[in-house]
Amino acid sequence: MDTAALERFEAGRNRLASLAYRLLGSAADAEDAVQDTFLRWQAADPDHIAAPEAWLTKVVTNLCLDRLRSAQARHERAAGDRLPEPLLEGDPMLGPADTVEQRETVSLAVLTLMERLAPIERAAYVLREAFSYRHAEIAAILDISESASQQHVHRARRRIAAGRRGGGEVDPASARRVVEEFLAAAASGRTERLVAMLTADATAVSDGYGLAKRLLRYTTPERIASLVRAGLTPTPAKRRLAGGSPTLHIAPVNGSPSVLAVVDDRVVGIVVLDVRDGKVASLYGIATRDRLTRLDACWRHRAPDAPAVTAW
Template identity: 65%
Template structure:
């Protein structure tokens, strides 16, 4: 393959990875999908590829749909242990962020809600809302009719209701929110933590060090407070399991304020705060190492400020 052909693909890599991530909710699977598309691009008779960008979009979309339909993926998601892989602010895989729809489409709330959709509904929603393809273009990519594309989008929008979360959080605002959360959580006073939460706040976690076989759900603010207080109470046993005493940093993850626990420059835990108005409506804790590979790479490659807590 000549240099120009490789360069043509590489010019599209970030966009294709962003598309695959939105469809799959996994950075690792998105990278694998884009690599599979590259192999297809290598093997294709490019004399018959009139618009490479459109051809590659179609290939990546359909490869991602094949993954979503696979028995292995269906089983993993059906057993109740799946959650999206978090991405640190500035990661190119987050993709376009010019519109509210584009920014909202990579929040963990929307990525999770997209699990309610069929693979085709998911693809139509992502192609239209995040990448602004016309229904005619979507129909061509998915080999469906324009009217079918419109119907799939209508159903997808109905299932993915507006989250109402604040998604225009800059690092300074995120740090203020996380500082308040950390201060309240570490104070030992549950009333201070309760006041930060909405009355219908809910939470989800994959357990300490990501070891839960099923996601742990917290349906009330009181349940969230209990879990957070337990998490902020260190012990020799916990530190031994974690491999040390992590530092706690403020960050922006998938467009939301987040708390990162880091140890030896590795991200060992992420707590994402979904904001509604001026309160926290959702708390999502992620600690499984398989979900933290890419966010650790990004963390190690950029400058970051002083920790909120030097040693947990």
């Protein structure tokens, strides 16, 4: 491969990775898909590819669809045994964030809802909402008709809107205040304070510190408040599991305010909060080690704010 062809691919690598991440919900899987795309680009003759960006987009999209349709992927999605991989603000894999729609497609809430879509619906939705492709372009990428593209996007929008609990965007200062108040309520020992900060239809999903075989789900404010209160109450067993006594930091993850538990500059767990009208509509707790690998690496390369809780 000549230098020009290599540079052409590298110029679009982050965009391809961002697309693959939205389709697969996993940074590691997205990187694999991009690498497979590079191998195909390497084997092709770039001089005979009229529109390189469209060609690369089609290849990476269809590689992701193959993964989503595989027997293993179908089993994982049906079993509900994992949450989307979280990414720290500033990670280039989060991709375009110029519009509300682009930012929404990378939130944990929407990525989780996209797991319920058929692979073709997910691809059409991501190409349209996150990358602003026209239906004619989506049809060419997915080898479907333009009307089919419109139908897939319409169904995906409807299903995601029906399951969405968050209430639009919250400015960073307001989001931080909500998280600070939430942490204070959890530390107060008064469960009723936590209940008051949750919406009536709040939900919580946890991977059980990475030890549970399936995701743990909670659907009433009282149960969620008890879960949060117990989870944020330090014990010797929890400190052993974390590898020490964490400090708690507030930082945006996938565009949402989040609490990061950090031990010796290593992120050992996070809670992502989806906020609606000043209250918490949903929480996602992740401590599975391999789901935090990329986020942890990004954390080590940034200068974090002072911790919100210095001794847990």
